[in-house]
Amino acid sequence: MGGIIIFFDIMKYVRKMIEIEGVTFTYEGSSKPALSDVNLRIEEGDFLLVTGLSGSGKSTLLRLLNGLIPHFYRGKMEGRVLVDGIDTREASVASLSKKVGLVFQNPDNQIVTLRVDREIAFGLENLGFPREEIVRRIEEVLKKLRIEHLRYRPTNELSGGEKQLVAIASVLAMRPKIIALDEPTSELDPFSSARIAYILDILNREGITVVVAEHKLDLFSPFANKMIVMANGHIVEQGSPRELLYKKELMIHGVRPPSVVKLSYEYGVSENKPLTLGELLVALRGR
């Protein structure tokens, strides 16, 4: 009994970064809701992996987080979204941008200036930050993402992976508590994709809450502590990646488990639930 009370006491101190409460959203001109009665709680320090088939509502879910829905996308919204205690309907996208940074799928369509340092400065300039602070933050994020060498490069000449890193840098410069990425690696080669996953892990360890919609489960599931599977605008599965990726029902929702999962079934070590090659090897050795 006492244990339960202490547990609830602790729960009060785990900060809820985002609470999505009973959200149903239908885009204007569409008859079917893109999200139906979605409830989700994201806590400070979480690394949440969002997956699901194309059209299942992943992007729509991410657009809720920084107020693009309902401010930029028109439609009918029920329920509410609280970001750090603030109702997104009552805050502007600009003010939310200091709390939630959103990175999109196509790096080309989110880079708006001609040089890397200017790109990182852009949002801060819009918000009216003083120059010295902008310079300080540019140096800080370039260092954090280890792309100091790109500082003065023209954005048109960057590779896709470099562009995506610059897009992440420009979002981080606003020092958000949460960074949400919508299929950030779908246009990237395997090496650049791995680099993005690795960077997100570092950011998460530094205390930033990460939300990422991805199909590359091999790459991202080892870093995530939470995972949701979406289908037809519903959250159909929710749990830790280790738990979910070893659920047989996952295939029904079109989610193909990573190769480590398939291998561990083949070698009969699925009860150990390895997610990385390292864990698989340990499980095989311990057999």
Next chain:
Amino acid sequence: MIDPLSMLEIFRSYGRESTYSKLNPVTKFFLFVVFIIIPLISPSIFIQIFSLLMQIPLIIMSHSTNRITRSLRASTFFIIILIILNYLTTFNIIFSISMVLRLIGMIIASAIFMTGTDPAEIGDLLSKLRIPFQISFSFVIALRFIPVLADDVMMIITSQASRGYEIEKGGFLERVKRMIPILIPMIIIAIRRGHQLAEALETKAFGVSDKRTSYMRYRVNLLDLLMVSYGLLILIAGLLIVTTHLEIFPLLQL
């Protein structure tokens, strides 16, 4: 005999740093304006020669000597034709030469400015000239997306070609019609890009505050002061030439 590519070499940007390119954009713009105005204040050949000679320091500072000479050499034939055509309509050979020199002077001034100024600097310059940020930013966005959309066009052309579609076939009208399967996907892609761009701008707080700050800072160095004074001197000297030489060389009065 006419090789348009070498003629246009003058405008080709090498993106190389030079003493000129490091000047404050306002200085560069001022010099550009000076060398556009000077040839226009009078058709006199003195003014045209004066304007060309006074641009030599800028040509050297911007490392464009080779480019300009190559370009002029490639245009020799064209220049002669222009002079002849002009002569046939005016029957005044000095005036004809003067007009062509005026054209060359203005082309050189534009070329120095355009090849020695980063497009982003032109954007900054526009906002410094009190042009609203939304407008100067449209200019930057256009420059940003020209190569992206050019890639899209190439991609569409190659993917249509891989389905056996030939664009370059038939007469003029036929060719225009054959552009449609390129244009339609192009428009759709451009609209989609535009939408995603608007979404990205929204999340970057574009246009929310009228207290927008600027990260870029352009210094005013000693060389800028010198070059602005140089420009002013040339303006004054040009006006003096216009007002005085006419009495000295009445024959050349035009």
